[in-house]
Amino acid sequence: MFNNKVYHKIDALSGSIATLRAEGVKYNEIAEIESRAGTSLAQVIKLDGPNVTLQIFAGARGVDTAAKVRFIGETMKVPFSEALLGRAFTGSGVPRDGGPAITEDPSPIGQPSVNPAKRIMPHQMVRTNIPMIDLFNTLVKSQKLPIFAKAGEPYNELLARIALQADSDVIVIGGMGLKYDEYLKLRNTLDKSGALAKTVMFVHTAADPTVECKLVPDVSLAVAEKFALKGKDVLVLLTDMTSFADAMKEIAITMEQIPSNRGYPGDLYSQLASRYEKAVDFDGAGSITILAVTTMPGGDVTHPVPDNTGYITEGQFYLSNGRIEPFGSLSRLKQQVNKNTREDHRTIMDAMIKLYSQYKETVEKQSMGFKMSAWDQKLLKYGAAFEKNMMDLSVNISLEDALDLGWKILADNFEKGEVGIPSKLADKFWPKA
């Protein structure tokens, strides 16, 4: 086969892109490049007559024009086996934890889209024991939801907590542009709690080649899909999708593509969507739920990455000042499940948020020096209790306990008739003095 022919002459090198003349090359196939810099995989990203353009996973630094290039005739694949659980790999699937390489059942990444006719309506709650999620913006199995946060917010801590506490069979973590110590911290947290045993990690750290960053979501989701098809409920945690978009931007610019908005390629929306749309509840098999951190450069939600993400996902969590903000955060699918949890769920959710928004107005009035009425005083007390006992990320209670706590906070601060709850429910749940 001419496929095994080895090429020795690279014509052009730029960024992580190499161009050479070769024959019989398939679009998207993988090549092996052996050079002074070592051996790396590369993917064919353009064919133009005899010219083949390669994207080198390890970057082009140190790759010489006489490097050996061998095309392997296959597209990018990721191994799949139960042995993946508890392990950590790089974006191109190389073990990063010192364990043995896994080669079983290699499956192609970036497979076709799920047929919409074979999806089922999301209907099952994912319990996280975080009241701001379970009670106010319930996460639903097969949902795709980003966590919008400014740099510096404890989003990885939040992800780790969700990973530890959410009811799922398998967790796949895709790290992009992580600092090395963040990766270690994440891994150690999971290890200590024993959750590592059901976790696969694909991690690109900030020091790794850009191209590997771009591979992380595909590799993570390909593995997740395999588990889901075997009937597992898989939770995929991606952090940080803005790094992924930036990697795409870097590569697109190197390829001299025309940028559309703030340097991002024109297909940013489609690229993000094809990853997020992997979230699915298979009719007759498992499911994939995606939670993805999207940092907002400058805290700007109209930045192209969070903006495009918002159009794709089913709501968003805003993480600000270390808390999930009740305003702006939205789970579009919560209506599908919160009618079947406990009869007071929706009522408590609405009543507490309405009062909290009144509290916010009162705080504003207070800061402007207006006189505080008796009602204002009540709201101030309520707001403080709500923030401390409900919003704080360290609160770790079940939905039922959170609902009971909600009633208690209301009863501690208000009279039964003041909170706008229909008397039928209030009579049943209002705590007796």
Add this chain to the structure above:
Amino acid sequence: MTTKGKIVAVNGNMITVAFDAAVAQNEVGYAVLGDMRLMAEIVRVRGTRCDMQVFEATTDLMVDDTVEFTGELLAAELGPGMLAQVYDGLQNPLAGLAKEAAKISKDAEYFLQRGMYLPGLPRDVKWDFHPTAKVGDKVVAGEGVGWVTEGIFDNKTMPGHKIMVPFALKGAYTIKDLAPAGDYTVTDDIATLVSPDGKEVKMQMMQRWPVKVPIKCFVERLEPTETLETTVRTIDTFFPVAVGGTYCIPGPFGAGKTVLQQTTAKYAKVDIVISAACGERAGEVVETLKEFPEIKDPKTGQSLMKRTIIICNTSSMPVASREASVYTAVTLAEYFRQMGLNVLVLPDSTSRWGQAMRELSGRLEEIPGEEAFPAYLESRIAAFYERAGRVRLKDGSFGSVTIGGTVSPAGGNFDEPVTQATLKVVGGFHGLSRARSDARRYPAIDPLDSWSHYNSVIEQDKVEKARAVLKKGNEIGQMMKVVGEEGTSLADFTTYLKAEFLDAVYLQQNAFSDSDATTPVERQMVIFAMVEKALASEYNIDTKEDTRRFFLDLQQTFIDWNDKPFRSEEFNALEAELEKKIKEAGNVQ
């Protein structure tokens, strides 16, 4: 003998092909990959090479692979069997694809398999053909020769599904043979037509039509003057849509574009709704699929799904067929229009289509326009919306296509190219605002920014009066933020409350409440008259606090009233109560 070509370059979903015989712009060809054939469309020709966008992933294609051209443009299949279908952008039935894929393996069933295509119309179903024309009749393109029953086309509440002379035929043809009443498939010959110069044409119930070419078998286009009843109050009264008109719904994410479109799809008074999910979430399509079969269409009494066709090319499906999906949707709509029906096309969202054009344009290395969108973005959008219209057909009946597209502007900023290009060509603008959706004021159509050129269901001068109250109230509201309630006069404060009242009881509508979700025109007239009274009245209330209390109370009663079935006992009782409250508090002018 079809033209063949060889691939010379592959870049993303675009291939460059060298060919040796004639090809046409927008001609369809298939790239041959082993035993798979990948559909592609010519988008540019230069010398002996053409660029083609492939409707599938191009993985594994090689230089020198064969491309077979078909000599045809991208076409839709038109005929019985389209209603209640869920198609992808290329008119492949999704349920059929799943069934076909299941033959490969159990897991394969879940996915859209590359290179798998199925006919848009089922080939094995037999339809009961009833001829209406006679042998010897002279017929022209678009004229009926008979009908079949299909779903809502039961020939009782609705006429049968009309079988029409192919739209592509030019001049008057004579019917030489016509099949007798009986059961036929869409590909069986049902008639032989003879052209003026003696050529014979066999006619089937199915015809093919290139999706990017408008169907023009009508006598004239008419001005869209009749209001299309959507039963959404703020639309019908303040920002109406016309039968055969166009409108757009731009809005930031989370402002409720899709819910508004779904509400319209459910309740709009039209014969057929074609929903084109273009580059949006698959989950929303699943909701429609689940919900629509359960809802009854008030007109036919049958399931709503039976008047609906869904073209579903969600965001993760190939980008090139996303572009095709909006054209497929409008072509299907034009077909039903030819039968004298009113059809509503709802593309969600046209921004994704614009982005598909941008992606392709980038690959073609065309000189970019604003925000890298191609220079022809505006003309493509304009030409698309121009396919809407109300027409008089050759048999004297009227049909229409109404188009209402959503737009998803980047950052919610309406200054971007797709929104602006759309605003130039539509007759109605329903701008959704983040401020309204944050305040949970749904539908979040901004009452001050939005506009419409069409006729309201309420008399225009009354609408203008109400609009003036909204505008004034908003100005006072802005002022109050600076000077506080104390610095506002009682008269101004009352106007402010009137505007808030109008907003709360009329503009806002609960899409999830049974009674409130849909307000037919008859009811709109009754409740608008009540709103009018409340707005026109001067009130003898002395303090701001009492005025606020009065309006909150009035508002509460009004919202209860909105929730009651029209002309039920409770409805009438609350109506009387509202009259009394307004009368007692003031002097109705």
